[in-house]
Amino acid sequence: MKLRYFAWVRERIGTAEETVEPPDSVATVGDLLGWLQGRGETYAFALAEPDAIRVALDQDHAERDAPIAGVREVALFPPMTGG
Amino acid sequence: MKLRYFAWVRERIGTAEETVEPPDSVATVGDLLGWLQGRGETYAFALAEPDAIRVALDQDHAERDAPIAGVREVALFPPMTGG
């Protein structure tokens, strides 16, 4: 599964994208965020305030309870500020 | 007092402006409309539907009960359709 990070999430994690293989127990967006927080200091820092993180699955906005099975690209980013 | 007519009020009365001297008993906009209706067929026709007539006193919108004493210019016209 490909992970993409934007804005300060990208800056805090220190990379724009990476490929990961979460264990089978990681079934939802919420599970994935919890799992990522345990991957190291930069992840814990970037995801410290879960409410400030938005998630897209294959380029569609997704809630915390959305299943990630079969998803190819997960994006994590702060609330949007365009326009 | 100068009277000015616009749009179909002007066309029905047959003139764009005229000067009149209503009697002292004509005190309000409503009185003036009633008095004008008695001035002839074209006036009666133009003012037959009083609800369709808007009035401005010295270029300000006015209601039927507005006094006309001291007013120099009274305009009669249909509901506006600009914009």
Added chain:
Amino acid sequence: MATLRTLITADPIDTAGEIAAIQAGRSDIGAVVSFTGLCRDEDGRLDALELEHYPGMAEKEIGRIAAQAAERWEVSALTVIHRHGRIRPGETIVVVVAASTHRHAAFEAAEFVMDFLKTHAPFWKKEHARDGTPTGWVAAKASDDDAKARWKD
């Protein structure tokens, strides 16, 4: 203090020029909303609209509406231009441009101006048909009164 520009004119209206002018030389504006009202051809039936107005009162009324909008919303600048005379399909009848720091003030001010202009500014439209059938005055729409009514506090 908002910069107000109001104009009644028989000349063609340049919407792009008015938008450019309202933001020229300033970098405190974050939002510009423009409204352009155009003459439609009514499915090919219409040759032209004739816009009659009440000179003097038209200027006064549009100035008053613009001032009210600028008092009610935080706009940096507001432009209102209304044309009179003969107007062909595709040509511009009215332009409103509102500039502000944030977008809602600009949207609301422009809509408010249009709603009051429709019901309060002394202009009347007469249709000239393409096939020469008798011309007619456009009737006022109840929906315009409703639109105006919603701005009551």
Added chain:
Amino acid sequence: MATLRTLITADPIDTAGEIAAIQAGRSDIGAVVSFTGLCRDEDGRLDALELEHYPGMAEKEIGRIAAQAAERWEVSALTVIHRHGRIRPGETIVVVVAASTHRHAAFEAAEFVMDFLKTHAPFWKKEHARDGTPTGWVAAKASDDDAKARWKD
């Protein structure tokens, strides 16, 4: 069927050209509303904004928002263009142009697009200060969430 045009671009946006294009060659349009979002200089403090976006999703999301607006209101045409990359004060970040027969559809469609674009389109603004102090990401505004919420049926 409304004509939709959506674009994400690094090039400067030509608001006047987009307004002209939406009404070119048609005489069934009675109302055109444009919204232009501009980069402010924040009282001279700002040197530039950097707009980061999520390529692919940004196009998809803006297309979706435009389609929703066109479904909800009777618009003849709707254009939404958003810029990314480095943008200087006074330059345009976003343009929405809505054309319709009557004005309310155009006003509402343009406002709806902006409210959803602010909260749903994957763009992020970073400020570059003129005096070289550390740059910062612009925080999302609760007022933008409120603005979006009012479009619920």
